[in-house]
Amino acid sequence: MDSQKQAIKGAKVLMVGAGGIGCELLKTLALSGFEDIHIIDMDTIEVSNLNRQFLFRQWHVGQSKAKVARDAVLKFRPHINIMSYHANVKDPDFSIDFFKQFNVVLNGLDNLDARRHVNRICLAANVPLVESGTTGFLGQVTVHVKSKTECYECQPKPTPKTYPVCTITSTPSKFVHCIVWAKDLLFAKLFGDKNQENDLNVRSGDAASSSEHTEDVFERRLNEDPEQYGQRIYDHVFGYNIDAALANEETWRNRNRPKPIYIKDVMPDKPQQQNGNLDDNSVNGNSTVSAMPSLGLKNPQNIWSLLENTRVFLESLKLFLVKREKEIGNLTFDKDDQLAVEFVTAAANIRAASFGIPMQSLFEAKGIAGNIVHAVATTNAITAGLIVIEAIKILQSDATNYRMTYIVEHPLRKMLLMPVEPFEPNKSCYVCSETPxxxxxxxxxxxxxxxxxxxxxxxxxxxxxxxxxxxxxxxxxxxxxxxxxxxxxxxxxxxxxxxxxxxxxxxxxxxxxxxxxxxxxxxxxxxxxxxxxxxxxxxxxxxGRMPVLSNDDTWPISNGESSSNAPKQLPGTKEDSDEISAIPADTEIALTGSKRKQSEISDVDGEVAISACTSGIKGSNQKPEEVDDNGDDDVVMLDENPYKKKRLH
Ligand SMILES: Nc1ncnc2c1ncn2[C@@H]1O[C@H](COP(=O)(O)OP(=O)(O)OP(=O)(O)O)[C@@H](O)[C@H]1O
Ligand SMILES: [Zn+2]
Structure with missing residues (x-):
């Protein structure tokens, strides 16, 4: 025990990320006796962090996470050394030599890009890495020691969920399809980079692809006022395009026919008089521009009627044109941009109404659009504890006891944690084995x-x-x-x-x-x-052997309510790069002393036994209870034989 204490006391550790996991980790490190801790985090504190990043308080909003976390822990551990860096870990200052001063690196990051970078630097500096991630109730902690265990990139990462372009552009059947359409096509077309390819017109009017109608229809005409423009866009995408698509009988032979929606059907009176008043919006900055107050819509959990969605659509579009004109052409959807969320919610709902798909509240729509899996503070705390346990083993070179640990949603034999022996490096990994x-x-x-x-x-x-x-x-x-x-x-x-x-x-x-x-x-x-x-x-x-990477390298982990920006391109929604990796097929599972191959506990359809874990991966853009929209996320329960599972229907 003394040697353990000594190892902890003498260790110099680097923490990367001071968010959901990081706050818990710093506290646990300090309380476990670590005395020399360096923290890198590039972010400042946001209000949405406060519910779980408990080292931060409201008055810290806007300040550096790394610094505030340091100050908070020094209050109860004043004698220890904590260095904070408010910076991006990818900055050249954090060179291989910088990393070499540490005995172990601990990641509490939220995106694949930064994780891969730290993995590579740790390999080059030959410093062990403990990697972690959480999504809702699921979590994992893995150990990466050069030449001894696999590196973070030895296993391919789960492929992001994708949707065929035609499902999004022509035949949506789920609300998420409408969200992807509203966010990646319509929002991008109206407010994003005009040079970006966009499938909106190509597919939306496939059947009657009359070019004169589709050409430049999204451009605002000279002297066209915002209301007229909004109504024209509305009629085009929800009315004309649907009518055009309906002309292709073949498409609808085995599907429900959508209903075209024109402004005049929803708002028989003059629509411009129904809109909110621009003057009602007190504007203190872009993130505060909102269509909801002036339309009397307060509760984001209410599902708006078609009329309300129509009003929000027109009003938010108008507000973009009038209040945020300068940003038009450069915008990408951001879940923290209230007006963007309002526009996307309304557009997705109107499309949903057209296709007979149930509409959703702004709260739900924001969750889907932002790939938000609500963070569970306890999962972060457990994860941080596991990181410290593995770090201590590393400091004592206790290699035989290294474990990758999965926090599962449906406990195996009442075991919430699933420890797995780490793999050897993958000989065909292009990162640690440099295979071509x-x-x-x-x-x-x-x-x-x-x-x-x-x-x-x-x-x-x-x-x-x-x-x-x-x-x-x-x-x-x-x-x-x-x-x-x-x-x-x-x-x-x-x-x-x-x-x-x-x-x-x-x-x-x-x-x-x-x-x-x-x-x-x-x-x-x-x-x-x-x-x-x-x-x-x-x-x-x-x-060749490589991880599957999302299109957006800033695609973050969902350690919390506000977890990510949206995918930038079709096909598909962005998945959370917090990727709780699927337990690899041949993983040996060390359960109460016995070891079994992971493949042995898979059922006949070859699904990984930890269904919740797997479905968390597959559908991490959705809320936990909806994680797998293919309906194959059945609860899996083990019978007396812990390695044989059966389904609960
Ligand atoms: N390249 C990077 N360099 C330094 N810090 C990073 C880098 N990438 C991510 N981080 C930090 O990792 C932390 C991850 O924490 P967490 O997953 O809780 O995200 P969050 O941004 O705090 O919360 P949320 O995204 O859920 O609102 C963040 O504080 C973020 O600033
Ligand atoms: Zn590798």
């Missing part, structure tokens, strides 16, 4: 820019990449590049791969490196002419 990857790509039609953005940055998670073809450097990124080189790289970005000064064609091998992450990776290039737009929207296919 293959890329199928149309080398005549894909630009270097596409490769850099879609593959190197988005899929491989590199931030400062260099790309080499043989010995020629075709691209480099960073602040210290000489001007003429930088100009050449900028020119290269706009060239097709096969037209680069050192042409990249089938059979070429590219080396992609990130110096900050000390990661290098070879990619075999294979030319392919055609790609399936629906299945391969990137127009390229990367294969």
């Amino acid at each position: 990857l293959s890329l199928e790509i149309n080398t005549n039609r894909s630009k270097l820019r596409d490769f850099v953005e879609k593959i190197v940055k988005n899929k491989l998670g590199m931030h400062y990449p260099s790309i080499l073809h043989g010995t020629s450097i075709i691209y480099e990124c960073g602040d210290d590049i000489e001007e003429d080189f930088a100009q050449n790289y900028a020119l290269n970005l706009e060239k097709f791969l096969s037209e680069l000064p050192s042409p990249v064609t089938s059979g070429a091998v590219l080396t992609v490196e990130d110096y900050q992450q000390e990661l290098s990776c070879s990619i075999y290039i294979k030319h392919r002419e055609e790609f399936d737009e629906e299945k391969e929207p990137d127009g390229m296919l990367l294969t």
Whole structure:
């Protein structure tokens, strides 16, 4: 015991993230006897954090999380050393050398991008990492020690839930489809980057795709006042487009036909007089602009009528045009943007009404649109406790007792925690074993820019990449590049791969490196002419062992009520990158002394035994009770034999 105390006392630990898990972790570390703790967090405190990030109080709103957390803990542990950094862990200041000073790194992060970055730096610095995540009642803590256990990226991450484009654009059957349409298509079309591709017109009027109607219909006409514009958009998307789609009888043969909705049907009187008064909105900043007060709508948990949704639609659109004109063209949906949530709720509800799908309250809609799984403070506390337990084992080099622990929703033999022996490093992991990857790509039609953005940055998670073809450097990124080189790289970005000064064609091998992450990776290039737009929207296919990464690298974990921004593109909604990973198929489970392969406790459909855990992954954009909208999230209960499960119907 003394040696344990000594190990704790002498340890220097780095915590990354001072949010839901981080607050619990810092408190538990301090109370467990740790005396030298460094904390990095890039955020400031928000009101929505206060319900569970208990080191923070209302008067701290707007202040650095890392600093306030430090000050709060120093109040009851004044003698210990806590260093806080209000910064992004990806900043070059947090170099490999910086990481080397720590005995262990503890992650309480909320996004895949930062986790992958920390994983790579820890590997390069050879510092053990304890990784964690929670989603509602589910949680996990994993241990990553270079060459001894798998790294954070050895296992592919669950694929984000996606929806076929045509479901979203033409045949929604669930409310979430309407939300994705409202947020990723309509909102993006009206308020987002005009250069972004958008499937709104292509599909919405498929049947009667009369180009004269679809062209520029979303552009506000010269001298068109906000009300007229709003009504025109309303009639187009909820009326005309539905009428046009109905013309294609084939689509509706086995489906319920939607009902077109025109303004005049909902508001037979002059609609502009029904709208709220702009002057009623006291505007102190963008986040306070709201359509609800002027329309007399107070309770976000009420489900609005079609008329109310129509009013909110028109009013919120008008408020964007009048009060937030400068932002138009640059907006992406943000769940913390009240007006955006109001617009998306109203648009989704009107579409839902048209397709016979039950409407939802703003509160529910916001949860779905923001991929919010409501945080459970207790799960964070348990997770923090487990992190400290693993950290202590690491400090004592007690490798035989390392465990990855899953917090499950449906206890196994009354066991809430499921400890699993860590795996060995995956020999085909491109991060810790540097195995090559293959890329199928149309080398005549894909630009270097596409490769850099879609593959190197988005899929491989590199931030400062260099790309080499043989010995020629075709691209480099960073602040210290000489001007003429930088100009050449900028020119290269706009060239097709096969037209680069050192042409990249089938059979070429590219080396992609990130110096900050000390990661290098070879990619075999294979030319392919055609790609399936629906299945391969990137127009390229990367294969080999790699984690599945979301399109949005800021896609955060849901450790709380306000957890993430929305997906930026179809198909699909964004999933929470807080990814409670599925327990890998061959996981050995150490349960009360016995070990079994995970595959042995799977049932006939091959579903992982921890159904709640799995469904939490599959549907983490939904609330816990709705986690799996495919209806396959049946409660799973074990009978006398703990490894055989049966379904409860
Ligand atoms: N790259 C990063 N560098 C430093 N800190 C980060 C980075 N990415 C995420 N974090 C921090 O990790 C913490 C995660 O905490 P948590 O999941 O509770 O999220 P939150 O933002 O506090 O809450 P919510 O998103 O649920 O409102 C946040 O405080 C966030 O600032
Ligand atoms: Zn690995």
